[in-house]
Amino acid sequence: MSVRFLQKGDPRPAPLQAGKVRLYSMLFCPYAQRPRLVLAAKGISYDEVDINLQNKPEWYSSVHPEAKVPALEVGRGRVVIESLDIAEYLDSKFPEPPLWPADPETKARHKLLLDQFEKVYMPYVQCMRATEPQTVMEVVPTVAAAMRPFEDKLAENGHKFFGGERPGMLDYMIWPWAERCEAIRTMYPQLKFPTEEFPQLLAWGEAMKEDPAVRASIMKPERHADFIRKFAEGTLDYNDL
Ligand SMILES: N[C@@H](CCC(=O)N[C@@H](CS)C(=O)NCC(=O)O)C(=O)O
The missing domain is CATH 1.20.1050.10 (Glutathione S-transferase Yfyf (Class Pi); Chain A, domain 2)
Known part of the structure; x- marks a missing residue:
């Protein structure tokens, strides 16, 4: 698994296609792995953008106010942050299979x-x-x-x-x-x-x-x-x- 980490000077990725979600991640980040697990468990197709956290792209602070990962872009200009909140968002937006106990x-x-x-x-x-x-x-x-x-x-x-x-x-x-x-x-x-x-x-x-x-x-x-x-x-x- 090798990824390219976007860094200072790199352009912002193309606008999100309708109906898609985009995860801003960093391959080794445990918090970012949380939504990656949920996305995989639910079979959701998504874009992934990996961020160089030592040399962040200039535009990244307009995605996440603290310029942290993960962040999930869910529509043009609409972003969910915090790993647990992203997991909850995905679970309610894509209910199958449900991940929380029914009881x-x-x-x-x-x-x-x-x-x-x-x-x-x-x-x-x-x-x-x-x-x-x-x-x-x-x-x-x-x-x-x-x-x-x-x-x-x-x-x-x-x-x-x-x-x-x-x-x-x-x-x-x-x-x-x-x-x-x-x-x-x-x-x-x-x-x-x-x-x-x-x-x-x-x-x-x-x-x-x-x-x-x-x-x-x-x-x-x-x-x-x-x-x-x-x-x-x-x-x-x-x-x-
Ligand atoms: N509470 C956040 C923690 C996220 C977090 O700390 N991510 C680290 C990477 S593992 C990060 O983005 N660090 C970059 C920075 O703080 O500038 C969550 O659960 O999403």
Whole structure:
């Protein structure tokens, strides 16, 4: 999977065709992977524009006010931002297959878990900037504690996925960070993560890798590791990714 990242000086892409959506993304961004998973799960055809986040095109701040990715253009001049809001937008605009549980109570519980997921992924930002293994080792207990409710939910649920027999919104919204966990483990072999405490989540991760929507965007741990390492060292070159 190789993409060209638009940068300063590059022209704005042609106006969106009627009925299409355009995702402004960045191949390695976990937030942008969220809508890519939803788009794939629903079989929606879309344009993808990858942005060089170190050298953004001048026009990009008129797409997203903070010039972040992802952003979804849904019509001329109409843009939805924030990964979770984009996922919700896609789920209501393209209802098939529905990704949230039909039962309102279960849906509410999944949303609560998704809110709590912040505690799992915030330490990831720390790992992205780490230049010392110690920094990564320090976040292990916090991440492990924050993952507990997810392990328990899968055990209680009795299905392969949070969504049941196929992945649902909660599965897709947390997957990008699970995918990158393996990269972190590759980079820091000395890391002692208590994997034995998370048998359900480990099985979930393996099952997710077989899902067609996940397969459409998954990248090898070594590729993520290369990106993370260069990001932390400050040697990232978007023209050589
Ligand atoms: N809360 C946002 C976070 C998006 C975000 O932080 N994206 C990063 C890339 S992974 C970004 O655009 N960074 C560029 C910048 O901050 O200038 C979401 O969920 O969409």
